[in-house]
Amino acid sequence: MSRTTLSERGDAPAADGGQDGGGPDDEGGGPRRALPPVALVVAAGAGALLSVGAFLGLYVRPTSDDWCALWKARDLGVLGITGDFYLTQNGRVTNAFLTGLLYSDGMRGPSLLPAFLVVTLGIGLYLLGRASLRALRLPFPRVAALTATLVVEALLFFAGTRPYQVLLWAPATVSHTLPSVVGVWAALGAVAAARSRWRWARSAAVVGAVPLGAAIGMLSEPFVAMSGLIAVAVGVLCLPRFGRTRDRFVPTWCAAWCLGLLIGLVLLSTSPGARWRRAQRPRTPLSLAEVRATLGDWYRIWETVGGQWAYAGALAAGVLLGLAVAFATPGPFPGRKGASPAREGAPPARKDGPRAPSPGTPSPDAPAPDDSPLYSPPPYSPSPGGPPSRGTFLVAVALPVPLIAVGSLVAAYGLRGGYGPGGWTYARTWTSFLVPFLLALCGYGTWLGHRIGRRLGRAPTTGGARAAGLTVLVVTGAVAVASLTALVLPVRTLTTKTVARSIAWDRQDVRIRAEAAAGRREVTYRPLLIGGLAEPFFTEVYADDWAARCAAAYYGVERLVRP
Numbered sequence: 262m263s264r265t266t267l268s269e270r271g272d273a274p275a276a277d278g279g280q281d282g283g284g285p286d287d288e289g290g291g292p293r294r295a296l297p298p299v300a301l302v303v304a305a306g307a308g309a310l311l312s313v314g315a316f317l318g319l320y321v322r323p324t325s326d327d328w329c330a331l332w333k334a335r336d337l338g339v340l341g342i343t344g345d346f347y348l349t350q351n352g353r354v355t356n357a358f359l360t361g362l363l364y365s366d367g368m369r370g371p372s373l374l375p376a377f378l379v380v381t382l383g384i385g386l387y388l389l390g391r392a393s394l395r396a397l398r399l400p401f402p403r404v405a406a407l408t409a410t411l412v413v414e415a416l417l418f419f420a421g422t423r424p425y426q427v428l429l430w431a432p433a434t435v436s437h438t439l440p441s442v443v444g445v446w447a448a449l450g451a452v453a454a455a456r457s458r459w460r461w462a463r464s465a466a467v468v469g470a471v472p473l474g475a476a477i478g479m480l481s482e483p484f485v486a487m488s489g490l491i492a493v494a495v496g497v498l499c500l501p502r503f504g505r506t507r508d509r510f511v512p513t514w515c516a517a518w519c520l521g522l523l524i525g526l527v528l529l530s531t532s533p534g535a536r537w538r539r540a541q542r543p544r545t546p547l548s549l550a551e552v553r554a555t556l557g558d559w560y561r562i563w564e565t566v567g568g569q570w571a572y573a574g575a576l577a578a579g580v581l582l583g584l585a586v587a588f589a590t591p592g593p594f595p596g597r598k599g600a601s602p603a604r605e606g607a608p609p610a611r612k613d614g615p616r617a618p619s620p621g622t623p624s625p626d627a628p629a630p631d632d633s634p635l636y637s638p639p640p641y642s643p644s645p646g647g648p649p650s651r652g653t654f655l656v657a658v659a660l661p662v663p664l665i666a667v668g669s670l671v672a673a674y675g676l677r678g679g680y681g682p683g684g685w686t687y688a689r690t691w692t693s694f695l696v697p698f699l700l701a702l703c704g705y706g707t708w709l710g711h712r713i714g715r716r717l718g719r720a721p722t723t724g725g726a727r728a729a730g731l732t733v734l735v736v737t738g739a740v741a742v743a744s745l746t747a748l749v750l751p752v753r754t755l756t757t758k759t760v761a762r763s764i765a766w767d768r769q770d771v772r773i774r775a776e777a778a779a780g781r782r783e784v785t786y787r788p789l790l791i792g793g794l795a796e797p798f799f800t801e802v803y804a805d806d807w808a809a810r811c812a813a814a815y816y817g818v819e820r821l822v823r824p
C-alpha cells in the first residue's frame with residue numbers, strides 16, 4: 262500500500278517508525294521522522310551501560326556481609342539462616358530467606374543477581390509505562406518508551422555515590438533494590454487484575470496483596486514507608502466518589518497492600534533479632550534537637566542527589582517520550598502539509614472529499630486497533646468518563662513531590678536511628694525513594710513533551726514550526742546523551758576496580774584454600790576493599806571484627822591474620 266493511500270485513509274503511522282516514520286509530505290525529515298533515530302541513539306547508550314553492569318556480576322567476589330551469608334547458607338541451610346536472622350540479627354525474615362536461597366550455591370546466585378535486576382526492573386518499568394499510557398487513552402510509542410526505561414535504569418544504578426552497592430553487592434540489592442522490582446511487578450499484577458474480565462482475578466489480587474506486602478514488610482523498612490505512602494495516595498485518588506473509577510477495586514487492593522506492610526513491619530519490629538539490634542544502639546528520644554538533626558540529614562541527602570546533574574537525563578527521556586506520544590496521536594504534526602490546526606486530533610482530509618465509512622469500519626478518530634503498533638485500547642477502562650478533571654489532574658501532578666519528600670525523610674530518620682549521625686551516607690538505602698523520584702522526573706518530562714508536541718502540531722505548518730520542533734528534539738536528545746556520558750567514567754571505574762579485585766581475590770583464595778587443606782588453623786588475609794564496604798581487619802579489635810570471623814568460618818580456619 263502506498264504512503265499516499267495511508268494518508269488518505271487517515272491511518273496513524275507508528276510512533277516508533279514501524280510504518281512510515283513521517284507524513285506523506287514530510288520532505289527532508291522533520292521532528293516526527295527524526296525522533297526515532299534520536300531515541301534509538303539514547304537507548305543504545307543506556308543499554309550499553311546496563312549491559313556492562315549486568316556482565317560485571319560475573320566478577321563479583323565476597324566482601325563484608327557476603328562472608329557471613331556464605332558460611333551460614335552453607336552450614337545452616339535456608340531455614341537455618343532465616344531463623345538466625347529472626348532470633349539474633351535483625352528480624353528480617355524475608356531478607357534472610359532470600360539470602361539463604363541466593364547463597365545456597367556459593368557466589369553463583371550473587372553473580373547472576375545484577376543481570377536479573379536489570380532485566381526484571383527494565384521489563385517492569387516498560388510495562389508500567391505502557392499501562393499508564395493506556396489508562397490515559399494515549400498512544401504507546403515503543404522505541405521512546407524503551408529509551409525512557411533504559412535511561413531511568415542507568416541513572417538509578419550508576420548516577421549515585423555507591424553504584425557497586427546498588428547493583429553488584431547482593432546484601433544491599435536484596436534489601437533495597439529488589440523491593441522496588443517487586444513493587445513494580447505487584448502494581449502490574451493489580452493492573453492486570455483490574456483489566457481482567459474474571460471477577461476471581463480481582464479477588465485473588467486483593468488476597469495476594471496481603472502476604473506479598475507482609476513479605477516486603479520483613480524485607481526493607483525504607484521501602485515499606487515509601488510504598489505505603491504511594492499506596493495510600495493512589496487508593497484515595499481512586500475512590501469512586503472522585504469519578505476516576507467505577508468500583509472500589511483499586512482502593513481495596515491498596516488497603517490490602519498496606520495491611521500486609523503493617524503485618525510484616527509488626528512481625529519484624531517485635532522479633533528477638535530486632536530487639537537485640539535496637540539494644541546495640543538505643544534510639545535517642547525524640548526532641549527538637551533530634552528533629553533538627555534529622556532534617557539536616559534529609560537536606561544533605563537531597564543536596565547530594567541534586568548535585569548529580571545527570572539525573573536531568575530522566576527528564577529529557579520523558580520529554581522524548583512525550584513528544585513521541587504527541588506525534589503518534591492522530592492529528593496535525595510539524596511537517597505535514599494541509600493539516601488543519603482547527604481540530605486537534607482530526608486526520609487530514611482527503612483531496613477528493615470525504616468518504617462515508619462502510620458498515621463496521623471504525624471511525625478515523627477512534628483509537629488505533631488492538632494490533633496497532635501505536636496503541637492498544639484496554640478491555641477495561643478504570644475511568645468511567647473521559648479525561649480526569651482539572652482538579653484531579655493537578656493533584657496527581659503535584660502529589661509525587663510531597664510523597665517523595667516524606668518517604669525520604671522517614672528513611673533519613675531510620676538511618677540516623679540505626680547507624681548514627683553518619684547513617685544518611687548509606688546511599689544504598691536511597692533506592693526506595695530514588696526510583697519514584699526518577700519516575701516522577703520522567704513523568705513530568707512526558708507531560709512537558711506532550712504539551713510541546715501538541716502545541717507544535719497546532720502551529721501553522723511552516724518551516725518555522727518544523728525548525729522549532731527540531732530544535733526541541735536536538736536539545737532534549739543532547740541533554741539525554743550528556744547525562745549518559747556523565748555515567749561513562751563511573752561505570753569505567755566500577756569495571757576496573759571490580760575486575761582487578763576479582764583477579765586478586767581469586768589468587769588469594771587459591772592460596773588460602775591450599776593452606777587450610779594443609780591443616781593450618783591461621784591463614785594470612787590481605788583486605789581487598791571495594792565499594793566502601795567492610796573487609797576483615799576493618800577494626801583493631803579482633804573480637805569485634807565480624808567480617809574477619811565470618812571469613813575464617815567460610816574458609817574453615819580458626820583465625821585470619823594480617824599480612
